Amino acid sequence: MKLLLLGKSGQLGWELQRALAPLGTLVSLDRTDGGDLSDSDALAATVRRVAPEVIVNAAAYTAVDKAESEEAAARQINATAVGVLAAEARALGALLVHYSTDYVFDGSGDQARDESAATGPLSAYGRTKLEGERLIAEHGADALVLRTSWVYAARGGNFAKTMLRLAAEREQLKVVADQIGAPTGADLLADVTAHLVRSATADRSLCGVYHAVASGATSWHQYAQHVLRRAAAKGVTLKVQAEQVEAIPTSAYPVPAPRPLNSRLDNRALQSRFGLVMPHWQTGVDRMLDEIL
Numbered sequence: 001m002k003l004l005l006l007g008k009s010g011q012l013g014w015e016l017q018r019a020l021a022p023l024g025t026l027v028s029l030d031r032t033d034g035g036d037l038s039d040s041d042a043l044a045a046t047v048r049r050v051a052p053e054v055i056v057n058a059a060a061y062t063a064v065d066k067a068e069s070e071e072a073a074a075r076q077i078n079a080t081a082v083g084v085l086a087a088e089a090r091a092l093g094a095l096l097v098h099y100s101t102d103y104v105f106d107g108s109g110d111q112a113r114d115e116s117a118a119t120g121p122l123s124a125y126g127r128t129k130l131e132g133e134r135l136i137a138e139h140g141a142d143a144l145v146l147r148t149s150w151v152y153a154a155r156g157g158n159f160a161k162t163m164l165r166l167a168a169e170r171e172q173l174k175v176v177a178d179q180i181g182a183p184t185g186a187d188l189l190a191d192v193t194a195h196l197v198r199s200a201t202a203d204r205s206l207c208g209v210y211h212a213v214a215s216g217a218t219s220w221h222q223y224a225q226h227v228l229r230r231a232a233a234k235g236v237t238l239k240v241q242a243e244q245v246e247a248i249p250t251s252a253y254p255v256p257a258p259r260p261l262n263s264r265l266d267n268r269a270l271q272s273r274f275g276l277v278m279p280h281w282q283t284g285v286d287r288m289l290d291e292i293l
Ligand SMILES: NC(=O)C1=CN([C@@H]2O[C@H](COP(=O)(O)OP(=O)(O)OC[C@H]3O[C@@H](n4cnc5c(N)ncnc54)[C@H](OP(=O)(O)O)[C@@H]3O)[C@@H](O)[C@H]2O)C=CC1
Pocket: 007, 008, 009, 010, 011, 012, 013, 030, 031, 035, 036, 037, 038, 057, 058, 059, 060, 061, 062, 077, 099, 100, 101, 102, 129, 147, 148, 149, 150, 151, 152, 156, 157, 186
């Protein structure tokens, strides 16, 4: 089997390079070597040249606040280019694997949302990611669209690493306590992707949209505290201790892009349809911290 991976250098792309390797011949690209999603024509030409049986797209415009002032750029990467991949996948008869986000939802209520829940993005990032999902559906490509949340990895930038840095530099740390979701490891997501690719290439009826998140839920505030507690236990010197992190409401942290308050995603369909178990979010976070600290 021939696979094409786009966005090989991101948090998820890096883990996918590892997880997809045993499935076949893997061609991994980033924007510097033919996999630039800002150039639709070049992207289409690349897919035709490689002619893969599976396309895995880990590239995205993920700067949530910046997207508010650069929506056109975000749309090109998160939607238009995804439409190109879907059209090329359809023409090749290839399976397309793509990632989406909790930010396609408005975050109302306090229940976990399943795949059929109504969308309602609050931000430019969320809107463009939803447009990407819709273009895949419109092109009729066989696809796995995996909505995930709060992604972290040992390699790359993420909230956990930001908290470790700020707690070492600053005297004070304030973190929102009313946004709830599940931190999900790029390593877990990559391994799950490999399982799904094996299953869905053998049985295309498994294609669809799935919520692919770790189990359990937490607030960004509790997540920050958890990270700092583990770091302190490992002897890392911090100026702000876990107990000193101030819990604030979203209204006290003004940023350009509104975030959903309730980012809980129901991962039961993914687990039951593919016979997988999604571990609790703390399992993966602790493993990542053991690796980087
Ligand atoms: N990070 C998160 O918290 C979440 C992410 N997701 C989704 O998961 C997927 C993977 O995200 P993650 O790995 O965390 O994101 P990262 O930001 O770590 O990686 C995104 C990658 O996309 C690349 N990229 C950006 N623009 C282009 C372009 N024009 N052409 C080619 N590559 C480009 C970036 O390259 P460069 O570094 O050169 O810009 C980077 O390597 C995305 O679809 C994202 O929307 C969903 C929920 C949460």
